[in-house]
Amino acid sequence: MPTYKNGQIVTDTDGNIMHCHGAGILEHDGWYYLFGEDRRDRRRVSCYRSKDLVNWEFRNICLTLDSETGRHYVRTDLRLAPRNSGPMTPEEAAAISMQPIGHRGANIERPKILYCEATGKFVMWMHFENGRDYNAARCAVAVCDTVDGDYTYLGSFNPVGNMSRDCTLYKDDDGTAYFISSARDNADMIVYRLSEDYLTVAEQVKTLWPGQFREAPVVLKENGKYYMFTSRCTGWNPNQGGYAVADAIDGRWSAIRPFGNETTFNTQPTAAVKVGETWLYIGDRWDPSDYLNSTIVYLPLKFDGESCSADWADEVTIEDGNVTASAGADIKDVRIMLPGCSEYLSGDGYNVFTKKLGYADKNLLWLVEEEEDCVLIKHKESGKYLSGDGILDNYVKGEERLLWKLEDSDEGKLFINRRTGKSLLVFGRRVVLTDKNDRHFGGFTIVKNY
Numbered sequence: 001m002p003t004y005k006n007g008q009i010v011t012d013t014d015g016n017i018m019h020c021h022g023a024g025i026l027e028h029d030g031w032y033y034l035f036g037e038d039r040r041d042r043r044r045v046s047c048y049r050s051k052d053l054v055n056w057e058f059r060n061i062c063l064t065l066d067s068e069t070g071r072h073y074v075r076t077d078l079r080l081a082p083r084n085s086g087p088m089t090p091e092e093a094a095a096i097s098m099q100p101i102g103h104r105g106a107n108i109e110r111p112k113i114l115y116c117e118a119t120g121k122f123v124m125w126m127h128f129e130n131g132r133d134y135n136a137a138r139c140a141v142a143v144c145d146t147v148d149g150d151y152t153y154l155g156s157f158n159p160v161g162n163m164s165r166d167c168t169l170y171k172d173d174d175g176t177a178y179f180i181s182s183a184r185d186n187a188d189m190i191v192y193r194l195s196e197d198y199l200t201v202a203e204q205v206k207t208l209w210p211g212q213f214r215e216a217p218v219v220l221k222e223n224g225k226y227y228m229f230t231s232r233c234t235g236w237n238p239n240q241g242g243y244a245v246a247d248a249i250d251g252r253w254s255a256i257r258p259f260g261n262e263t264t265f266n267t268q269p270t271a272a273v274k275v276g277e278t279w280l281y282i283g284d285r286w287d288p289s290d291y292l293n294s295t296i297v298y299l300p301l302k303f304d305g306e307s308c309s310a311d312w313a314d315e316v317t318i319e320d321g322n323v324t325a326s327a328g329a330d331i332k333d334v335r336i337m338l339p340g341c342s343e344y345l346s347g348d349g350y351n352v353f354t355k356k357l358g359y360a361d362k363n364l365l366w367l368v369e370e371e372e373d374c375v376l377i378k379h380k381e382s383g384k385y386l387s388g389d390g391i392l393d394n395y396v397k398g399e400e401r402l403l404w405k406l407e408d409s410d411e412g413k414l415f416i417n418r419r420t421g422k423s424l425l426v427f428g429r430r431v432v433l434t435d436k437n438d439r440h441f442g443g444f445t446i447v448k449n450y
Helices: 090-095
Strands: 003-005 021-028 031-037 043-049 057-064 106-115 120-131 138-144 152-157 169-172 175-185 187-192 202-208 214-222 225-232 241-246 257-258 270-274 277-283 296-302 302-304 305-307 315-319 323-326 335-340 343-348 351-356 364-371 374-380 403-409 412-417 422-427 430-435 446-448
Touching: 021 277, 031 106, 043 106, 057 138, 106 169, 120 169, 169 214, 175 202, 175 214, 214 277, 225 270, 257 305, 277 323, 296 315, 296 323, 351 430, 412 446
Parallel strands: 021 106, 021 270, 214 270
Antiparallel strands: 003 315, 021 031, 031 043, 043 057, 106 120, 120 138, 138 152, 169 175, 175 187, 187 202, 214 225, 225 241, 241 257, 270 277, 277 296, 302 305, 315 323, 335 343, 335 364, 335 446, 343 351, 364 374, 374 403, 403 412, 412 422, 422 430
């Protein structure tokens, strides 16, 4: 059965690593087409197709820095590789660290595709930056006669004069298309109605949640209701996702409600696709230490009235329009979170501290290993174990100070050392031991490394 394993590097049917970050999905002629960012060399947007959302066939690099350009009936900038002169500042170099200096050019992010029945064309909208910094904040448009062909670049612009960053497209039941993007340095989310040919903005329709700093929009419609998923703005690091509900795109949207766990299962929304009767949430799992190692996660959505939720799934199986998910039973890689301040156990050197979540920080990863009626807490990066002295130490068989009992509390799990009977406590950012009844900072939650 076709099964997708979340959080793993995905290869196409030729065995090559897929490069399709910030992806959009279009269903056409019985195929799912996946378009995503591809920052290797002069590539910018890659395309894959699949019958089952699991086995992906590479089709084309649809947009490159050398793509053909075409005139547009609004004023746009046709440069895909703006001339950059002079040495870069360290900040500029960091901004394009994933892009070889010799191929510096525009950054294209979050490409989304719609088919326009009125013209018979496939239209791509995307987020455009100049490749040197994030000051351009523009959208861009490209068009093609075939879904996976070479797209003609029609240029970048600021819609209705607004900044435009993270974005998505949505086609309503009547064929009306909408472009939705973050504006005003991400403070606002703006909804635009597109022209009949989908090539430009016809009207600015709605400003959503002004001043709340949302990004990564994804829209779907279920049971007559519109749902928009977004994330907060925390750079490459994941955060608590949210969604809102409305009766119409241009109507009144609800307040943002939490979606997923405190890191949205270490993802950021990028797309949604319906398989049979099930909607799949598709999220990017960014790896800021190595952008090209970023992966994609599938999670089945559950609707209850106007509420929407998702549980973690290690695997998602898709067959004959049916979706089944498996969460797995083993505790393997985990993060250990302190409730309230949302900090995590971090093993730095021989000492144990607490630290804010950084997705690529391997010092936050642990293994909880069972031994008799207790557990060992192993730091994955160093291979050392948390001892009853609050430090990391090598494993010595039978050494009780390395053994912990897990006890439920109102605040989470208490890790109680078997030798001393004391539990972990955070003092400032330092982890120490204290009597288990003194837990005004106590209680850790095991968070699976999704």
